[in-house]
Amino acid sequence: xxxxxxxxxxxxxxxxSRIKNLQQLVKKKISNGHKKILVVVSAMSxxxxxxxxxxxxxxxNINNPEYDVILSTGEQYSSALISTFLNKNGIKSRSILGWQxxxxxxxxxxxxxxxxxxxxxxxxxxxxxxxxxxxxxxGISLEDRITTLGRGGSDTSAVAIAVALxxxxxxxxxxxxxxxxxxxxxxxxxxxxxxITYEEILEMASLGSKVLHxxxxxxxxxxxxxxxxxxxxxxxxxxxxxxxxxxxxKEVVTGIAASENDANISLKGIPDKPGVAGQIFGILADADIxxxxxxxxxxxxxxxxxxxxxxxxxDCKKALKVLRNSKIKFKKISFDTKICKISIxxxxxxxxxxxxxxxxxxxxxxxxxxxxxxxxxxxxxVLIESHKKKVALNSLHKAYGLGL
Amino acid sequence: xxxxxxxxxxxxxxxxSRIKNLQQLVKKKISNGHKKILVVVSAMSxxxxxxxxxxxxxxxNINNPEYDVILSTGEQYSSALISTFLNKNGIKSRSILGWQxxxxxxxxxxxxxxxxxxxxxxxxxxxxxxxxxxxxxxGISLEDRITTLGRGGSDTSAVAIAVALxxxxxxxxxxxxxxxxxxxxxxxxxxxxxxITYEEILEMASLGSKVLHxxxxxxxxxxxxxxxxxxxxxxxxxxxxxxxxxxxxKEVVTGIAASENDANISLKGIPDKPGVAGQIFGILADADIxxxxxxxxxxxxxxxxxxxxxxxxxDCKKALKVLRNSKIKFKKISFDTKICKISIxxxxxxxxxxxxxxxxxxxxxxxxxxxxxxxxxxxxxVLIESHKKKVALNSLHKAYGLGL
Numbered sequence: 001x002x003x004x005x006x007x008x009x010x011x012x013x014x015x016x017s018r019i020k021n022l023q024q025l026v027k028k029k030i031s032n033g034h035k036k037i038l039v040v041v042s043a044m045s046x047x048x049x050x051x052x053x054x055x056x057x058x059x060x061n062i063n064n065p066e067y068d069v070i071l072s073t074g075e076q077y078s079s080a081l082i083s084t085f086l087n088k089n090g091i092k093s094r095s096i097l098g099w100q101x102x103x104x105x106x107x108x109x110x111x112x113x114x115x116x117x118x119x120x121x122x123x124x125x126x127x128x129x130x131x132x133x134x135x136x137x138x139g140i141s142l143e144d145r146i147t148t149l150g151r152g153g154s155d156t157s158a159v160a161i162a163v164a165l166x167x168x169x170x171x172x173x174x175x176x177x178x179x180x181x182x183x184x185x186x187x188x189x190x191x192x193x194x195x196i197t198y199e200e201i202l203e204m205a206s207l208g209s210k211v212l213h214x215x216x217x218x219x220x221x222x223x224x225x226x227x228x229x230x231x232x233x234x235x236x237x238x239x240x241x242x243x244x245x246x247x248x249x250k251e252v253v254t255g256i257a258a259s260e261n262d263a264n265i266s267l268k269g270i271p272d273k274p275g276v277a278g279q280i281f282g283i284l285a286d287a288d289i290x291x292x293x294x295x296x297x298x299x300x301x302x303x304x305x306x307x308x309x310x311x312x313x314x315d316c317k318k319a320l321k322v323l324r325n326s327k328i329k330f331k332k333i334s335f336d337t338k339i340c341k342i343s344i345x346x347x348x349x350x351x352x353x354x355x356x357x358x359x360x361x362x363x364x365x366x367x368x369x370x371x372x373x374x375x376x377x378x379x380x381x382v383l384i385e386s387h388k389k390k391v392a393l394n395s396l397h398k399a400y401g402l403g404l
Numbered sequence: 405x406x407x408x409x410x411x412x413x414x415x416x417x418x419x420x421s422r423i424k425n426l427q428q429l430v431k432k433k434i435s436n437g438h439k440k441i442l443v444v445v446s447a448m449s450x451x452x453x454x455x456x457x458x459x460x461x462x463x464x465n466i467n468n469p470e471y472d473v474i475l476s477t478g479e480q481y482s483s484a485l486i487s488t489f490l491n492k493n494g495i496k497s498r499s500i501l502g503w504q505x506x507x508x509x510x511x512x513x514x515x516x517x518x519x520x521x522x523x524x525x526x527x528x529x530x531x532x533x534x535x536x537x538x539x540x541x542x543g544i545s546l547e548d549r550i551t552t553l554g555r556g557g558s559d560t561s562a563v564a565i566a567v568a569l570x571x572x573x574x575x576x577x578x579x580x581x582x583x584x585x586x587x588x589x590x591x592x593x594x595x596x597x598x599x600i601t602y603e604e605i606l607e608m609a610s611l612g613s614k615v616l617h618x619x620x621x622x623x624x625x626x627x628x629x630x631x632x633x634x635x636x637x638x639x640x641x642x643x644x645x646x647x648x649x650x651x652x653x654k655e656v657v658t659g660i661a662a663s664e665n666d667a668n669i670s671l672k673g674i675p676d677k678p679g680v681a682g683q684i685f686g687i688l689a690d691a692d693i694x695x696x697x698x699x700x701x702x703x704x705x706x707x708x709x710x711x712x713x714x715x716x717x718x719d720c721k722k723a724l725k726v727l728r729n730s731k732i733k734f735k736k737i738s739f740d741t742k743i744c745k746i747s748i749x750x751x752x753x754x755x756x757x758x759x760x761x762x763x764x765x766x767x768x769x770x771x772x773x774x775x776x777x778x779x780x781x782x783x784x785x786v787l788i789e790s791h792k793k794k795v796a797l798n799s800l801h802k803a804y805g806l807g808l
Contacts, residue, residue, distance in 0.1 A: 058485065066499055073477040073480050073481050076476075076477050087463075087468075088463050
């Protein structure tokens with residue numbers, strides 16, 4: 001049985017007119033010959049935030065099974081409402097919840113990982129229905145409790161089901177036309193990327209680009225499923241997430257991302273002894289603070305070092321506190337929250353020299369000071385002052401020839 | 405294991421301060437020695453109506469499994485939120501949904517009947533938790549679909565669980581102090597009834613008194629469980645629903661109810677032949693219209709009959725239409741929607757003569773014309789003009805000595 005998997009995000013099911021649009025997209029697929037369609041839906045936009053807010057009036061701890069019971073009502077509601085609409089409009093459909101499939105997960109509530117999907121029931125139901133509307137974002141633990149997969153988890157539900165059903169592709173319908181070479185709100189001539197590799201989009205996601213849930217990409221990569229990210233409003237091709245081998249035209253740089261979710265902390269006058277850096281990052285790790293970019297310098301006399309690193313903006317205060325209260329010796333601690341991380345991403349980088357040089361030169365020409373640099377095989381990130389973001393993005397976008 | 409069953413209606417869980425009140429009631433029970441408490445909750449007040457409204461924007465047919473999936477989110481949400489609150493306030497608790505118990509029902513969606521409750525899981529969970537918060541109103545069909553029990557169904561959930569757990573009593577917490585001899589908004593000196601029999605409350609319920617879901621009373625009657633209807637806001641004894649044998653003081657009339665949910669239809673000039681009445685009510689039954697009070701007269705010449713009956717107000721138009729379109733011959737059809745059904749209810753009636761006489765005389769004295777009369781063993785109902793409701797209720801309440 002060939003089954004098409006289509007996933008619709010919160011804005012694509014936000015109200016009745018959006019649901020009607022979904023119905024038309026599904027109807028088109030049916031008339032194009034797709035006999036069996038599995039639609040994965042998110043909660044209607046705003047619903048999950050509202051549920052979280054209500055919950056947090058009582059408890060801030062989200063690693064609580066009741067949190068998942070509450071949040072899962074959002075997708076339960078949207079899946080049943082959408083199925084009602086499809087039926088009412090002549091498409092034989094029913095809703096199906098995480099526990100009904102079942103989608104078995106571990107019991108890490110609020111951020112559960114899928115362990116197994118039983119396709120038997122899905123296949124059986126497809127004998128009776130043409131469309132199944134699956135409540136995304138949710139599963140069930142081995143102890144029979146409702147779990148949820150973390151924000152954006154419906155992408156992962158969709159890809160995981162596509163894997164289980166041995167589909168070759170998973171369509172993700174969203175409110176943007178695809179994945180862009182840079183943020184179109186900042187870079188006017190940003191263009192839609194036709195093909196992007198799993199690795200590239202994972203880097204983009206880790207940089208704050210919210211197009212796909214990272215675990216969905218990891219799954220698609222592992223099982224070799226293409227993800228087609230496309231607009232639910234405009235009827236045209238979006239961006240295809242593919243294996244590197246399948247990306248014919250390998251631009252050196254595929255996309256440029258900016259993230260303003262970090263803070264920069266500097267410790268000056270640390271005794272330059274082995275193990276100090278380990279101590280610092282050990283303390284931060286114990287406090288559950290994720291450190292990203294790191295630079296260490298040694299002063300001219302060789303006795304003292306300074307160390308600079310970034311932490312998530314929300315954790316900045318906490319990081320300062322644990323460091324000040326620790327046994328680490330330093331002369332001065334300072335921080336900066338008005339910073340921006342600019343990253344260039346591209347699989348072509350691996351086989352191209354001079355990519356970094358273009359980046360540094362372009363920024364230098366615009367008088368933009370680089371505070372910290374970090375690199376991976378397919379990414380170079382630099383930390384700059386945040387008011388320079390727009391200039392940096394636009395000049396780099398131009399320098400790498402990414403414009404329309 | 406002795407388990408106390410407490411059920412809280414929508415107004416009793418309407419917001420955080422009400423949930424706090426619930427928590428205090430539960431805490432009091434615990435300190436009074438109840439080690440294991442099963443709390444059954446409704447959706448927070450307003451939530452179910454809102455869900456119904458959203459659903460009806462798409463479909464009016466509520467005999468649809470998706471309707472139940474949607475509605476059941478209300479209790480799913482409240483049970484998890486309340487459990488979170490109890491835990492946060494030191495009471496070891498968890499939520500449990502209809503399908504998790506499971507509460508097995510038939511598959512009459514939107515008005516399912518409970519067939520079986522498995523207590524194994526409940527008993528197992530009580531080894532770990534002191535309070536289980538059960539989502540009321542919901543169950544699961546043998547085909548693994550969520551079902552709901554109809555409006556007010558949480559009462560039935562609570563009594564059915566009490567039956568399954570072999571409890572002797574089920575406490576129903578609500579926004580009134582108990583069951584009253586008449587509507588306190590209309591009859592100023594209406595008093596709380598301390599003991600009322602199952603039969604009496606069933607008659608009251610069928611007359612529009614919304615205190616208890618009728619099926620919950622039928623169940624309690626069948627399995628001999630007392631229901632204690634009491635206020636969740638005032639800490640005092642409410643009304644106890646008991647077997648007739650246990651009601652020591654048997655008033656002739658226990659309560660007086662008024663219902664304005666009916667319309668009156670009259671057909672005049674029907675040929676007086678056998679089978680005509682059967683035809684008329686057959687047509688209405690085929691159209692799913694429930695006929696309540698019926699009076700038939702024959703004209704003086706014996707050739708024609710007239711027939712008068714009541715139908716639910718909402719079905720009046722439909723009833724008129726199917727009768728006009730039928731093959732029934734009649735000279736005139738008329739209807740009246742401004743009518744009120746006044747009923748006196750009491751198990752003592754069975755052994756007392758003259759009860760009806762007091763009713764008719766009292767109404768006659770007040771110049772209130774009786775249109776239709778119907779009686780059962782423990783009830784007499786009369787149909788009057790609805791603007792006479794207040795006078796009728798108050799004078800009857802006085803005549804039967806029900807006041808404070």
